[in-house]
Amino acid sequence: MNSPNSRTFPDTSTVQGIRLVVLDMAGTTVADDGLVERAFAAAADELGVDPGSPERAGQLAYVRATMGESKISVFRHLFGTEERARRANSAFEAAYGALVDAGLSAPIPGARKAVEALRAGGLTVVLTTGFARVTQDAILDALGWRDLVALTLCPADAGGRGRPFPDMVLQAFLRTGAADDVRQIAVVGDTSYDVLSGVRAGAGLVAGVRTGAHGDAEFAAAGATHVLDSVAGLPVLLGL
Structure with a gap:
């Protein structure tokens, strides 16, 4: 197998054993648009x-x-x-x-459907952000996502350290109790810092998505296991 830094990333290979999915918000599940x-x-x-x-x-x-x-x-x-x-x-x-x-926050196309598919498949989903809680809550309210996932986390919920530290991923692991092993975690985001936080947490699947700030080269350098065109492709990757 190639090292993560030189891997050609598949978009469709199925990954087994994932029980907890940690998704970034802006650029990953929520459109940033500048x-x-x-x-x-x-x-x-x-x-x-x-x-x-x-x-x-x-x-x-x-x-x-x-x-x-x-x-x-x-x-x-x-x-x-x-x-x-x-x-x-x-x-x-x-x-x-x-x-x-002002109504300028919108979901990434297919993001809500993807989250619902993950939950229907028995997986626990957590949304994370680098924003403060007040901003995260404003986005959740604007999109009607308050009850969409089991847990939402911002850096303050994990001791104040955001990405690229693994703290929010590990906090999701500890607080949900959804997985028995960090290798049962999937971490998905649009930046190299999202990827790095997943790698540092020991997640079994760490995917970059091409809907936000960074691209394939940055994801590879950070150690991603997969790259997807968008989060909408995650359920297929997980065989759901």
Whole structure:
């Protein structure tokens, strides 16, 4: 078998034994459509970073590269002090929430049907995010997804560390009791950090999806076992 870093990823091979599925939200089950970047612009404005400046361009590049990471962690890196990071994070969450309230949040086509198929097949599904709980809840409410899955998690629910740490995946494992072994977990996301969190958690299936921030090269470098065109293909991959 090839190493994960050089593997040609199948879209249709069936994987056995998965009992717990941990899905990312923005870019994976929920369409992003530039909302993260628009909300980041509000955060940068709050911190007085001039639009069109090299500083702003560099910060945006970092935001794109770290999609999937806890947003407060991103802002700590970008803005240095805790006070500035929290100001930026508050502005980001408020701006993203306003975009959701304006009706700009939509599911990835086939995402809800995929989740329902996974649940009908006896699997437990958990939704995770790098956003704060208030933003995660706003998205769930906008989509009518409050009762769609067994559990939803944000970084604060897992001790404050988001991706690429494995904490949210392991918290899903511990809190649901759905699996007996971490190898019975499937982790699916649109960023290299989603993939890395699954690999670090020891998940048996770690899939990148081509509907968000990153692509095949990033997924391969992070150690993905599979790449799918979208989360809609997951039930077929799992033989459901």
